[in-house]
Amino acid sequence: MSPDDPFAPYPAPPTVAPHTVRTLTDPADRRRAFDLFLGTLHHGPVTDDAWEAHGQAPDEHWLGVADPSGALVGSAYSFPTRLTLPGGARVPAAAVSGVGVRPDRTRAGRLTALMRAQLTAARDRGDVAAVLRASEAGIYGRYGYGVASRADQVRVTAGAAWRPEAPAGGTVRMLDPDEATALLPGLHERLAADRPGGMTRSARWWRRALRPAGPPAGEYKGVAVHTGTDGVDDGFVVWGVAEGDLATGGTDEVRLQQLWAAGPSATAGLWRFLTGLDLAGAVTSWARPLDEDLDLVLADSRAHRVTGRGDDLWLRLLDPDAALRARAWGPGGPVVLRVHDAFLGDTGTWRLADGAAEPAAGTDPDLECTVDALAAAFLGDRSPSSLVAAGRWREHTPGARVRADALFSVPGPAPWCGTFF
């Protein structure tokens, strides 16, 4: 992207080495591609057990990029998911992972070729968006991905006291692996439907999360479910433990892996349970939603510390028209928004008003942005005003940003994906 014209077409990388991108259907090719990907993360190849236990769902889409010699030098795959938008609509999306190019073949356009093939194929299949978790923040913006939700790393002191008026009620029960496998996918599916950025998880994802194969199988994994006062299961938690060093008298650290809750009493009930576990000094998590305000309900607000904040879900709209029509809108408007997709070579203009988005080709825009910068506001994470202030959106009509703030803002939970894939 040129700094002079952020909407200029995406330039081809200066060196594009000869290559072929092809779809991988043979399980042996997929395994080679997965090993290649693991290698780019500095990991060894997948074990037989892990590969068998995880399996490969037939609806996954695997791509490889090969040298003229035929050697596989890059990989990318995706599985189908449904992404929750503001207002609760769910749209089909490609969940992208396994992206890697062999270290001796990087910076010669191979990822660019994989991304073009993957995004085009997903759009042709009818996916409204692609989503991913990025290993590095500098990779995916050029392909139209933007950070659509962020998450907090937190540390909560074990045994912390709760304020008397903190939400309460309900019960917590622990599950064994079979019970967890039977109950959690459906419960998560229900809970993820209520939060923008929530996504459906594949059976493979759950197998890996609840029944790890290989060395992690020996790790402790706790699972518990919260049941509300109405008798309905309304939240769950999965955690592991980092053992303290006995030599130094250190206590265990409870590492929160997943916590989904339907509302404040389930959230509080599960956190009370976790922080009440014996033999632990703290509960930590690498990614909690920004609206989980534990400092408001703990007697000592400093018992909840946000130790970091980072990107959660990266979103790439493939069919902006379908996406803009599917999400809910706040009151007010009108605002005419033009969106540029330099990588796939599209530009579209929409009029946002009265709770709806309608195509408005030929109308002068009040606001203009790239598709990656639209992602930053699309699920509700950033306001148009903050994006204009940062130079990521352009305002042509004074005051349009404030009208857009109201349009993009929909009551409900903060956007958060909460699924690592």
Ligand SMILES: CC(=O)SCCNC(=O)CCNC(=O)[C@H](O)C(C)(C)COP(=O)(O)OP(=O)(O)OC[C@H]1O[C@@H](n2cnc3c(N)ncnc32)[C@H](O)[C@@H]1OP(=O)(O)O
């Ligand atoms: C969803 C997931 O799976 S996330 C995991 C992503 N994979 C990894 O992080 C594994 C380690 N890294 C790699 O395998 C590779 O370096 C990749 C896949 C990130 C990049 O592959 P490459 O074939 O080198 O990318 P390609 O040559 O197409 O680069 C295209 C552009 O992106 C830039 N780029 C590539 N990687 C990076 C990066 N890590 N940070 C910043 N810019 C990058 C290139 O400089 C190039 O820029 P230009 O168009 O201005 O010239």
